[in-house]
Amino acid sequence: MADTDHLPHAVYVSDHVDSHPGRQKLYLLLAVLVTVPGLIVRFSAPSMPHPVEALIFGVAVVGAAFLLAWAAEAAQLDISAGLAIAVLAFIAVLPEYAVDMVFSWKGGKGFKEFGRACGPAGGSPDSHPCSLALANMTGSNRLLIGIGWSLVVFLAWIQWRKRGMATREIVLERSHSVEVGFLALASLYALTLPLKGSLTLFDAVILIAIFVAYTWRIAKAPAEEPHLVGPALLIGCLPTRQRRQIVILMLVFAAAVILASAEHFAEALVATGKSAGIDEFLLVQWLAPLASEAPELLIAGLYAWRLNTGNGLGTLVSSKVNQWTLLVGTLPIVFAISSGSLHGLPLGTLQREELLLTGAQAFFAISVLVNLSMSTKETMVLFGMFWAQFIVGAVVPHRLVNLERVGVSVVYITLGVWLIARHFGRFQMLLRDAFRTSILELHQ
Secondary structure (H helix, E strand, O other), X not given: OOOHHHHHHHHHHOOOOOOOHHHXXXXXHHHHHOOHHHHXXXXXXXXXOHXXXXXXXXXXXXXXXXXXXXXXXXXXXXOOHHHHHHHHHHHHOHHHHHHHHHHHHHHHHHHHHHOOOOOOOOXXXXXXXXXXXXXXXXXXXXXXXXXXXHHHHHHHHHHHHHOOOOOOEXXXXXXXXXXXXXXXXXXXXXXXXXXXXXXXXXXXXXXXXXXXXXXXXXXXXXXXXXXXXXXXXXXXXXXXXXXHHHHHHHHHHHHHHHHHHHHHHHHHHHHHHHXXXXXXXXXXXXXXXXXXXXXXXXXXXXXXXXXXXXXXXXXXXXXXXXXXXXHHHHHHHHHHHHHOOOOOEEOOHHHHHHHHHHXXXXXXXXXXXXXXXXXHHHHHXXXXXXXXXXXXXXXXXXXXXXXXXXXXXXHHHHHHHHHHHHOHHHHHHHHHHHHOOOHHHHOO
């Protein structure tokens, strides 16, 4: 008997012919196989050089990222694209959760043993777990925008040129107003955090509430018929029940691989850097996030290379919402449980400055997306400012580093205010669509 639930789907896929199903099956198999060495090393714990360990776990994360991307595309046949992207972003950001939760837990233990300093007397405050938890979070957030958002536009630009297209900007659909609007809300609240002495449980409640409201809103969007290619099309052509089972299996398997590999990937990279004499704070802030952000950057890059630019940039915007709300909100909760207290995660001067700089960058990035588009010129500014701050921060005398962070933050915020004022009518429309317009109307 025919699968009646499958009939609408059958009509859709009848217009798509995959001339290489064997090749797509091979891609799926290879993506699974490259994760196996990482799982074996993770659970057998053999002794090996840190660079080799980083390579094995890194390849496993790459394989999992491909599986995530294909599963998320096929899932859009059953749930809205926005919700599929949000699920994808949540799973892709799991490595960041794993790393930050470890540092927050250790920070709570240190606070319980040593008090507010989170470490023994005489130790460097910048290398204590309380400090490193914030270092990892701020580094990953700035990399996500400075490198990730720029990567999507640059890859799309390469493809536009190869195809002789005159396009010079990525334009998001109106429905993406939800992600951008909630990111604006979270970023504005995040700018208040540098004014505090700790990241508190109250902050956790506010940030997690924003995440819940965001997820609830996008979950109401209708499912659409996406344009599937490659392995995602192969999965999409399956009967409904089988397709859903395989999508869920792929998502769960990829999430398990990422959770099993990402923390060890980051640790192996940090250990490799330490052997080269690099400062631990810098390693945790920049090198570890490169490892933990790898899945979402790869996924967004895959979308951009196929000129599925809306999903590419949308995935990273959703990841940013995820990181600014759920990730930051869970840090004080983990810290409180570990420390056996209701005290917030301590914020020293360095951490407050890093939070200010990270929030200011996010504010500027949102101002660029006010009109739901991102041009190559705007990308160059975003990319250039990220690297300018990074390089200047590395070369200025230590006594001027504080001034440098605050100064760059002021530049980010000033530019952001100018852009929003310039497109204030569009900003009002964005907020209205994000929070008030019917979700069904946004998807028309």
